[in-house]
Amino acid sequence: MLAVEIVSPTSIAMDRITKPALYAAAGIPYYWRIETFEGLVVHTHTLDPEGQVYRPTGSYEVRLDVPEPWAISIPIERLRPRHMKER
Template sequence: MTAALSEIHPPPGGWTTDDLDALPEDGYRRELIDGVLILSPSPTDIHQIIAGRLMVTLEEGCPDDLQVAQGVEVRVSKRRSFIPDVLVTTDAAAQRRTSKYEPHEVVLAVEIVSDGSQTMDRITKPALYAQAGIPYYWRIETENGIVVHTHKIDSADEIYQPTGQFTDVVKIDEPWPISLPVSRITPRHYRAG
């Protein structure tokens, strides 16, 4: 299929993950919310630098039974699919060498907020990640300096509870003991705002 994006129309009944698999690779990040296709342009360089540095920094202290990845799809259902900026999965899931994980295989999902993703990363994705049972969620804000917000699921209510807001050092005990200087994930020539 080589149709231009403007020529792609939703299938009757909405999009499914099977439809996603049939679309061409064109540099767009595709996610599904209840059969609605969400397209995002390629991330900015600042976004990618933060994601790359976070992935490397988390990997350095990650326990052997977990694996850190970047930009890999999480298929919640046939009509819901997300691509966290950084995620931590079980090592057993990572050994499958897949491009798609199931929610029960994901331990931590991380989103880096950009101008076009504020509502998705602050409201929509945390609600749906919690509903899917992903135990931990981090949101990284970049507008007024790098701020890392950490959350843990309250499984009874299927919502995330805040566990910290960090501008200097992310210091938490779960999903493993982490002491991460925010300067390690901050791009060299980063300017807030």
């Protein structure tokens, strides 16, 4: 199971602190946070089951390339939020 959160300018604390804590308490083993403020950055985390907190496993600005929860390699530019797409 994987939870992915896109940080919103209107709910920064909720997206960066509260929601990850809730996901960890629920036992979701993988958590990714996507920051959109100065370009796109994907931060990946895995659950430390003893502490019920997430530990960082990587930050990706050009290509998301991870072996788990499944192997994926994708250019970050393909993840552009709708509000960042060229019109």
